[in-house]
Amino acid sequence: LKIIQKEVLDGLLLSYPQTMNIVTQVFVKKYIESFQLDKALNIIFSFIDSCNEFLQLRKPWEKSCKNKPWVLGESIRAIKEISILLSPFMPETSEKISKIFKTNKIKKSEPLFKKI
Numbered sequence: 001l002k003i004i005q006k007e008v009l010d011g012l013l014l015s016y017p018q019t020m021n022i023v024t025q026v027f028v029k030k031y032i033e034s035f036q037l038d039k040a041l042n043i044i045f046s047f048i049d050s051c052n053e054f055l056q057l058r059k060p061w062e063k064s065c066k067n068k069p070w071v072l073g074e075s076i077r078a079i080k081e082i083s084i085l086l087s088p089f090m091p092e093t094s095e096k097i098s099k100i101f102k103t104n105k106i107k108k109s110e111p112l113f114k115k116i
Contacts, residue, residue, distance in 0.1 A: 024043055024081070025085070027039075027040075028043050028044060028085050032088060037089075047078075048082055051079075054071075054074070054075070054078075060072055076101060079097065080097075083098050093112055096112055
């Protein structure tokens with residue numbers, strides 16, 4: 001994250017979500033290959049935070065949301081990407097997410113994590 005400031009990463013996601021996916025993939029791969037797993041996870045969770053901010057700003061649940069199909073499509077693509085990025089760290093959870101988003105029709109599913 002020192003190379004690319006968080007503001008730049010957030011700006012990329014908010015303007016160009018697919019570009020952010022590519023940037024995230026490159027850094028996560030680099031860090032995993034060099035066994036810097038903590039840095040890989042930091043990049044992934046920064047991406048997750050940015051996706052959350054993207055949704056909060058766009059508010060697809062409100063009727064006034066502009067480009068709702070695009071916002072939802074980008075969000076679904078981001079969730080699929082997060083599932084792939086987390087697979088080395090959380091393989092079972094990643095598999096559950098992949099199954100949920102496998103088809104074009106998203107169905108309600110069980111929570112990924114049980115309450116303790």
